[in-house]
Amino acid sequence: MRTTSFAALGTSAFVAVADDDALDHARATLEREVRGLDAVCSRFRADSELARANARSGERVDISPQLGELVSVALRARVTSHGCVDPTLGADLRACGYDRTFALVRSRGRWQIDCGPARLRPPQPVELDTENLTLRVPAGVELDLGATAKAWCADWSADLIARSTGSSVLVSLGGDIAVAGPPAAWPIRIAEDHSAPLAAPGPVVEITSGGLATSSTSVRRWQTDRGEAHHILDPRSGRPVPETWRSVSVAAPTCVEANVAATAAIVLGDEAPSWLEATATPARLVRANGRVSFVSGWPSDRRAA
Amino acid sequence: MFGCDGAGMNHEQEAELRNAVLARNAARRRLQLATGGAVAVAVGLSGVFAALAAGSTHFKKAIVRAPATRSARPLAALTVAPAAPLVSANVDPPTSASPPASAPTPSYQPPVVSSGGS
Numbered sequence: 001m002r003t004t005s006f007a008a009l010g011t012s013a014f015v016a017v018a019d020d021d022a023l024d025h026a027r028a029t030l031e032r033e034v035r036g037l038d039a040v041c042s043r044f045r046a047d048s049e050l051a052r053a054n055a056r057s058g059e060r061v062d063i064s065p066q067l068g069e070l071v072s073v074a075l076r077a078r079v080t081s082h083g084c085v086d087p088t089l090g091a092d093l094r095a096c097g098y099d100r101t102f103a104l105v106r107s108r109g110r111w112q113i114d115c116g117p118a119r120l121r122p123p124q125p126v127e128l129d130t131e132n133l134t135l136r137v138p139a140g141v142e143l144d145l146g147a148t149a150k151a152w153c154a155d156w157s158a159d160l161i162a163r164s165t166g167s168s169v170l171v172s173l174g175g176d177i178a179v180a181g182p183p184a185a186w187p188i189r190i191a192e193d194h195s196a197p198l199a200a201p202g203p204v205v206e207i208t209s210g211g212l213a214t215s216s217t218s219v220r221r222w223q224t225d226r227g228e229a230h231h232i233l234d235p236r237s238g239r240p241v242p243e244t245w246r247s248v249s250v251a252a253p254t255c256v257e258a259n260v261a262a263t264a265a266i267v268l269g270d271e272a273p274s275w276l277e278a279t280a281t282p283a284r285l286v287r288a289n290g291r292v293s294f295v296s297g298w299p300s301d302r303r304a305a
Numbered sequence: 306m307f308g309c310d311g312a313g314m315n316h317e318q319e320a321e322l323r324n325a326v327l328a329r330n331a332a333r334r335r336l337q338l339a340t341g342g343a344v345a346v347a348v349g350l351s352g353v354f355a356a357l358a359a360g361s362t363h364f365k366k367a368i369v370r371a372p373a374t375r376s377a378r379p380l381a382a383l384t385v386a387p388a389a390p391l392v393s394a395n396v397d398p399p400t401s402a403s404p405p406a407s408a409p410t411p412s413y414q415p416p417v418v419s420s421g422g423s
Contacts, residue, residue: 001417003417003418011423012423014418016417016418170417170418172418172420174423175419175420175421175422175423176420176423177418177420185410185412185414186417186418187412187414187415187416187417188409188412188416188417188418188419188420189416189418189419189420190419190420190421191419191420191421192421192422193419193421193422193423194418194419194420194421194422194423195419195421195423196419196421198415198416198417198418198419200419202419203411204411204412204413204414204415204416205409205410205411205412206409206410206411206412206414207407207409208407209407210406210407212409212420213420214420214421214422215422216421216422217422218422220422220423247421247422249420250406251406251407251408251409252406253406257406258406280406281406282406282407282408282409296406296408297408298408298409299408299409299410299411
């Protein structure tokens with residue numbers, strides 16, 4: 001087994017292959033796919049396709065097949081999460097202070113929130129025509145694909161690498177993990193912060209297929225004039241969700257599904273465990289006070305430590 | 306009752322989303338059809354060439370050369386039309402067509418990577 005990693009998408013990209021000879025190809029594939037994703041849907045690049053579509057909100061614009069797929073996945077996530085994971089919150093994120101790459105947000109100091117009091121708002125309709133490849137972002141709305149695009153890229157890249165090399169592969173983009181190829185047991189540490197040292201204390205679990213993702217309110221945080229903010233917004237208010245959970249880790253058939261469920265659980269608050277049980281989604285939830293819960297067969301930390 | 310739909314999606318919005326998903330699925334089906342056709346042609350041609358080779362050399366060698374699975378490899382180049390089935394095509398919330406996820410198992414091996422916030 002060989003691994004390699006590099007900085008990408010404001011976080012880290014990591015790939016591991018069971019077949020040692022596959023590593024160079026795996027890395028080259030992941031670098032290419034991550035570069036492509038950034039060019040298509042970065043919120044912080046004025047020349048990205050998504051930024052151009054957002055800048056022309058209210059108009060119908062032509063889009064690439066990849067942006068069509070990414071928006072489609074994000075809209076589907078809104079449905080499967082019952083609206084908890086909503087791609088139309090880009091303007092709200094910006095108003096809350098997340099208006100540039102996170103490294104710059106963190107170094108900026110206190111942000112003055114100027115979006116007025118939180119308000120209830122209905123879901124915003126997005127017109128996506130995947131047949132003719134056109135997109136109309138509602139006027140005044142900005143799409144943010146942060147909850148699904150990275151996970152989609154992990155799934156997509158892992159599948160590409162496995163198919164082209166025949167090797168079992170694990171891809172992690174900032175802790176959003178996808179596994180593909182011949183079944184192999186991949187040991188993964190569950191942590192608050194994906195960049196924590198591997199030797200740090202914490203449970204280790206194995207997956208052999210699909211995806212595993214963790215959403216957390218404790219890493220992407222910044223200072224505002226109304227206290228600390230984080231990047232997971234409640235679509236009903238456009239504001240950071242109250243912190244019932246510090247982190248939620250989910251295993252699912254794909255990394256996208258895992259990340260959507262993990263983020264939805266953070267948004268759902270106390271309703272999350274029963275929702276995850278009802279959807280038979282294995283998850284590990286850490287409350288703001290540190291207490292840990294397990295649902296749908298996720299092993300307890302005592303067994304996985 | 307779960308959900309964050311707030312005022313809820315109205316019928317028009319649901320129809321828009323449904324139409325978008327259906328259009329995508331239709332495009333995906335066409336792509337799969339074309340892909341299937343290409344694979345079938347490739348497999349067929351491989352068989353023909355293998356048979357020709359068998360007729361001109363030794364029978365046993367032809368049998369060895371017959372497998373056509375490699376002919377599907379170039380399809381990986383279709384990255385410009387991303388169609389990986391990432392989420393269920395079923396648009397009726399809250400059900401999902403995806404099979405239930407396998408729960409992770411405890412591991413006693415050193416971890417290769419961490420999952421956490423980023």
